[in-house]
Amino acid sequence: MTTERETTERHTEGRHTEGRHTEGRHTDVVAPDGFHRLHPLTPFLRGWVIVAAFAATVGRNLAEDVTARAVGLTLIFLIPAAGTYGYCTWRFTRYRIERDGLRLDTGLLVRHTRYVRLDRLQSVDIVQPLLARLIGLAILRLDLAGRERRERSDSDGGDSGSDLRYLSIGHAHRLRAELLATAAGLAPDVGEAPHHPLAEVPPRRLIAAIALSPAPWAALFGAAAIATPSLLTGTRAGVLGAIPLLGWLWHTTFRIFAAGYPYIVSESPDGLRIDSGLLERAHATIPPGRVQAISIGEPMLWRPCGWVRVRMNVAGAGPSVLLPVARRDEALKLIGRLLPGVDVAEVELTRPPRRAALLAPLHRRAQSCGADDVVFIVRHGLLHRHTDLIPHGKVQSIRLVANPLARLLRLADVHLDTTGGPVRVRAGLRDQAEALRMVAVQAERSRLGRRAALPDRWMT
Amino acid sequence: MPDALLPDPEQWRALPPGLRRLRRTLLVLGTVPAVALALLISLSVGGWPWVLLTAVPLLAATCVWRSIGASWRAWSYAEREDDLLISRGVLVRRLVVVPYGRMQLVDVTAGPLARRFGIAKVQLHTAAAASDAVIPGLPHQEAARLRDALTERGEARSAGL
Numbered sequence: 366m367t368t369e370r371e372t373t374e375r376h377t378e379g380r381h382t383e384g385r386h387t388e389g390r391h392t393d394v395v396a397p398d399g400f401h402r403l404h405p406l407t408p409f410l411r412g413w414v415i416v417a418a419f420a421a422t423v424g425r426n427l428a429e430d431v432t433a434r435a436v437g438l439t440l441i442f443l444i445p446a447a448g449t450y451g452y453c454t455w456r457f458t459r460y461r462i463e464r465d466g467l468r469l470d471t472g473l474l475v476r477h478t479r480y481v482r483l484d485r486l487q488s489v490d491i492v493q494p495l496l497a498r499l500i501g502l503a504i505l506r507l508d509l510a511g512r513e514r515r516e517r518s519d520s521d522g523g524d525s526g527s528d529l530r531y532l533s534i535g536h537a538h539r540l541r542a543e544l545l546a547t548a549a550g551l552a553p554d555v556g557e558a559p560h561h562p563l564a565e566v567p568p569r570r571l572i573a574a575i576a577l578s579p580a581p582w583a584a585l586f587g588a589a590a591i592a593t594p595s596l597l598t599g600t601r602a603g604v605l606g607a608i609p610l611l612g613w614l615w616h617t618t619f620r621i622f623a624a625g626y627p628y629i630v631s632e633s634p635d636g637l638r639i640d641s642g643l644l645e646r647a648h649a650t651i652p653p654g655r656v657q658a659i660s661i662g663e664p665m666l667w668r669p670c671g672w673v674r675v676r677m678n679v680a681g682a683g684p685s686v687l688l689p690v691a692r693r694d695e696a697l698k699l700i701g702r703l704l705p706g707v708d709v710a711e712v713e714l715t716r717p718p719r720r721a722a723l724l725a726p727l728h729r730r731a732q733s734c735g736a737d738d739v740v741f742i743v744r745h746g747l748l749h750r751h752t753d754l755i756p757h758g759k760v761q762s763i764r765l766v767a768n769p770l771a772r773l774l775r776l777a778d779v780h781l782d783t784t785g786g787p788v789r790v791r792a793g794l795r796d797q798a799e800a801l802r803m804v805a806v807q808a809e810r811s812r813l814g815r816r817a818a819l820p821d822r823w824m825t
Numbered sequence: 826m827p828d829a830l831l832p833d834p835e836q837w838r839a840l841p842p843g844l845r846r847l848r849r850t851l852l853v854l855g856t857v858p859a860v861a862l863a864l865l866i867s868l869s870v871g872g873w874p875w876v877l878l879t880a881v882p883l884l885a886a887t888c889v890w891r892s893i894g895a896s897w898r899a900w901s902y903a904e905r906e907d908d909l910l911i912s913r914g915v916l917v918r919r920l921v922v923v924p925y926g927r928m929q930l931v932d933v934t935a936g937p938l939a940r941r942f943g944i945a946k947v948q949l950h951t952a953a954a955a956s957d958a959v960i961p962g963l964p965h966q967e968a969a970r971l972r973d974a975l976t977e978r979g980e981a982r983s984a985g986l
Contacts, residue, residue, distance in 0.1 A: 680952065760927075761952050761956055762921060762922060762927060762951050762956030762958065763922040764919060764920065765918075766919050767918040767919075768916070768917045769917065784953055785953075789955075801920075804920065804922060808922045808924070811924060812907050815924070815927075815982075
């Protein structure tokens with residue numbers, strides 16, 4: 366068991382983090398009352414934000430006259446202020462694992478104690494932004510049930526209140542294993558659960574996939590088209606104008622590559638694990654049953670190669686990409702694993718009636734939908750083909766919408782609503798009577814689907 | 826249109842007239858000064874043909890009056906054994922099916938004006954932001970009854986996400 370755990374740990378962290386375990390133990394400050402503090406380098410990373418904000422402001426005002434003295438004077442005040450702020454927030458932030466939860470105290474003037482109940486924990490993710498990764502630190506992100514609702518009501522943005530930032534990477538892994546084990550009702554020191562890989566993205570395929578998507582080429586040719594005339598005539602304006610496009614090029618090529626390689630999807634008792642990122646590392650865990658809906662996207666240029674991109678909606682916060690690029694059969698196998706009983710190829714799909722061509726002359730032929738006992742499938746998109754699937758048990762509500770034009774043709778759209786995410790399931794332009802029947806049948810199917818589904822339990 | 830889902834038309838409940846009354850009162854309150862203003866302008870400009878200007882707000886108000894009636898009539902809801910149905914919309918017809926087991930919370934809101942007219946709005950939230958299940962203009966007792974009934978059934982049929 367020990368050797369197995371060690372191998373998996375080594376497998377996860379790779380060679381980058383080897384030897385940091387000991388460092389983690391050294392820097393883990395433990396107070397006598399069992400409280401831990403964050404990593405002492407935290408204030409530097411957090412204070413960095415202030416300095417960066419300052420630099421951005423200065424950069425923006427560069428056109429106006431900013432003398433070296435002004436910058437120096439500001440820095441003299443800013444750096445101690447940032448340092449004090451950073452030190453104080455670090456000093457007053459502490460956490461402790463208690464019997465059935467994690468207690469997190471923050472706040473300099475207003476003390477704020479957050480108690481995270483472990484049985485409400487949705488997932489524990491480790492995120493490493495580039496800068497933190499360079500010095501071997503990580504953020505431990507705790508996702509709680511109901512977080513989505515809170516976000517919707519006060520649009521507070523991300524709920525960073527239950528992040529532990531920053532911990533040393535080794536300590537983060539240990540704490541994560543400990544939290545997951547405690548949440549599963551095991552002894553806290555069983556260590557990280559063993560996992561075996563299900564799918565991986567080979568770098569060559571990822572590069573080819575990026576080269577086969579239109580966005581980088583549009584950026585490249587756009588930049589060339591803007592820059593060439595001015596380069597020939599020797600003016601500078603055109604070259605400056607091309608910079609945003611080059612930024613976009615960077616975004617659509619390297620950023621996508623860095624996020625998609627290495628990319629390992631593996632299965633463990635904790636749920637589905639996604640370890641990804643070349644520069645910024647993310648280790649996400651999706652507990653079983655949290656995947657709400659899946660969309661298989663096939664861009665036109667990828668179709669000859671048989672590649673697909675798989676995205677998903679996850680309840681609560683979670684990654685929205687399941688596979689950045691994969692062979693179709695690989696993707697279908699993974700989906701079958703995630704949503705048991707789902708076989709996309711088996712489901713019979715039907716097209717909208719012929720008269721729908723008046724509203725969607727080209728798209729009518731690309732649209733189709735159908736269902737079997739487990740899943741509802743919608744296919745749409747002429748060039749970029751999408752196949753959206755939602756298990757009956759995951760449907761949140763069913764809507765039938767008929768706008769005036771569609772009503773003239775006795776057509777209607779059927780929406781199967783799911784939690785927030787990139788996937789929206791909408792069967793467009795169905796015959797009105799058929800749509801009504803579909804709503805009725807679907808309501809019945811989701812009722813049965815819900816009944817069949819086991820109550821979601823964290824890692825059981 | 827909703828009949829296919831629910832063969833028995835008896836189960837569909839219409840809204841009580843409170844909402845229509847509230848909206849029409851607001852409309853009248855807005856129309857009277859508009860007509861007065863149009864009349865004032867037409868008289869100050871002078872000449873009889875200008876008085877026809879007052880017909881514009883009156884005509885607009887009539888249209889709105891009728892559409893208030895239509896949208897009020899179009900709104901109906903039905904409680905089935907396992908889900909709540911809401912049918913609404915005049916131009917864009919909508920039919921929403923919300924299973925009780927999917928409800929996360931039920932909101933009952935009543936603004937000061939709505940309270941004067943004795944009505945409240947019941948809104949159902951699921952984990953999906955897109956499911957807009959709203960029943961406006963219910964009397965207070967009915968809103969409270971619906972809220973309690975929905976929460977009770979939601980608890981009985983609750984399912985994980």
